[in-house]
Amino acid sequence: MSSDDRGDDIPRVGQQPGPDGPDQDVFSPLGIREFAFAGAFGELGAAFLGALRATGAVGESxxxxxxxxxxxxxxxxxxxxxxxxxxxxxxxxxEAYLxxxxxxxxxxxxxxAGTADALAAVVATPVPPERYPEGAHRYSTVGQETVIRTTAVEGLARLAADGSTSAVxxxxxxxxxxxxxxxxxxxxxxxxxxxPVDLPGLIRSEDADLLEVRRYDVRDVPQVTRVDHIRYPGAGADVRPPPP
Incomplete structure (x- = not known):
């Protein structure tokens, strides 16, 4: 059946049923969800949706x-x-993780600086329990939730570097x-x-190793050169991170 043979009461991709039929466009910047909440913010909402859409942009520009x-x-x-x-x-x-x-x-x-409260709200939101049984899905929902919150931590770190005490x-x-x-x-x-905080005095005893964690540029980290490093646990034990 061609698309022209479908009944007019069947919403097309990019549309949702309106009061007079399927004639209301659905705009989802990442192709997943409708960002209806932005409509209440007028031009700001449109600008913010443009930024959301641009996170998925590809190409040289x-x-x-x-x-x-x-x-x-x-x-x-x-x-x-x-x-x-x-x-x-x-x-x-x-479920709209992306x-x-x-x-x-x-x-x-x-x-x-004025968005520190929104970022703080993200970090403070409890992570829901895992939504997929072990082995039933290649992605962990808890893992995706954690990525969202650590992204918010990065945002707070940038604001703190700019002088935001609330972010700190x-x-x-x-x-x-x-x-x-x-x-x-x-x-x-x-x-x-x-x-200027006493981190050793603030962290949990089991987190002492976190005081040794450092951020590396991926270009400075030795890369896997043999497939054995992936296939067999411990095969890449000779690969060490760069010295401090």
Missing amino acids: AEAEYQRALDSVRGYPAEDVDRLARRGWEELPE DRWALVQVLTDLRL DTLVRHVDDDRRGVRAACVLALRELAA
Whole structure:
């Protein structure tokens, strides 16, 4: 059956049923969800959606396109951006992992001091239990949730580097987070910031190793050159990270 033979009551891709039929466009920047929450913010909402869409841009001009989209959002009051982001974080469905990550990544890259509250809200949100039985799916939902929150930690670290005391306070508060991945990200951020806090006295005893964690440029890390390093546990034990 051709598309022309389908009944008019069947919504097409990119449409949803409206009061008079399937004539309302659905705009989802990443092709996953409708960002209806942005509609209440007028031109700011449209600019923010443009930035969300640009996170998925490809090609030689992708980075330039993304930076232009971010600059467009920066033209609005940071407090309004914060309110928009918090509303989006509250309204986007849990399973919209990519969209939720994109929202947080845009906040992180905007680097607006007035958005510290939205980023703090992301970090403080409890991680839901694993949604897939072990072995039933190649992705862990807990893992995806953790990535979203550590992205927010990176955003807070950037704001802290710019002088935001509230961002520093949030990082300090979460060095004792229930989730080790978040604790590790916060400890690393505070160490790199050389924040005037007593990290050894704040962290859990089992997290002492986090004080030794360092960030590496992937180009400085020895790369796997033999497939045996992947196939057999311990086969790459001779590969060591670069010296301090």
